Amino acid sequence: MRQPFFLKTLLVILLLVIFVSCEKKSSDPGANQPTSSDKIKIGIYYPLTGDIATFGQFGKKGVEMAVTEINASGGLLGRQVEAIYEDTRGQQQDSTIAVQKLINKDKVVAVLGESASTNSLAGGAVCQENKIPMITPSSTNPTVTEIGDYIFRVCFLDDFQGEVMARFAANSLKAKRIAILYDNGSDYSIGLEEFFTSTLKKLGGEIVAKEAYQKTDVDFSAQLTKIKGSKPDAIYVPGYYTQVGQIAQQTRKLGMTIPLLGADGWDSPSLIEIGKEALNGCYFSNHYNVEDPDPTVSNFVKAFKTKYNTTPDTTAGLAYDATNILFAAIKRANSTESKAIRDSIAETKNFPGITGVITISNARNAIKPAVIVGIENGKYVVKEKIAPVDKQDVATNK
């Protein structure tokens, strides 16, 4: 009699211990088990202040719009999405710190950002190291996605963008003697200077002067005086809007009326405010046309204007697309596990974005068209829409 009773008691105690330990586990806040009431956290690092602040401010609006929309429609995998924003001040070091914080402290499942390529190179290295997927909405330098298999982008690349402008200069403007004024502290600017030059040369053009500046510069007259002496037909300035606006002003002050040519880094609501009429007759390559009558674009522009009382710029459109591509990937993966999200982003095909139809290539890039924007009376006018070209084509297509 004694033995079975002893065994029974032991069994009861054992069951109790198991039950209590299970209870404890599921209510333990450190267990990190997602329940349907937990939010899916995504991390965004952007320059919300500093000399490229409009990229971050407008990019943030684009992300916010996509987040508001998904949450209003019931969320993602039955959970609400929480976006956590970090300000990089447009600095490389701050970008590293911002991404470390988002991953280690906030435990985000994916990261979006930065805008400037130099900053995405810094933040991207942290994401790759931690195997957290990152999509940069707008960093166009080719090396960004070369960091590794967790780093994606939804915009075109600078080898394409540089070619596009060189072709426009040589073929449409008949400008073959070009001077270059570039930011030699920016991976973006350095890359574009090279890509533009190689295409221009293939098209029979010549770089008659090459001068550099730094983003802290405010006086560009020494470089511009040298450029003036080289008698160029146009000046290629692959920089960001704050310096471009000042360079345009100072170019006109020196009596040069030739066009300035640039790239997507010009695009900002502040460009014309800084450069004013000095920018009339100038051109830059960009990602999309806000006045495109295509309903995907016009509906977004309308909704954005209603929400923010301002027109979306390029960064806003690209950020909206990057966010929605991430959401679609999480949905397809039916998981918030980072490897599953990574694999699912890589499978993105024919996504109907604001900035074009997006398919992610094997190299984790998007192959997309570009537009050439002209500035006339302080307004943007789309001059040309250029389909993606492969490099072979540029060499033969004069």
Ligand code: PHE
């Ligand atoms: N393409 C730029 C870069 O890589 C950033 C940028 C994109 C800025 C689009 C404005 C608009 O640095």
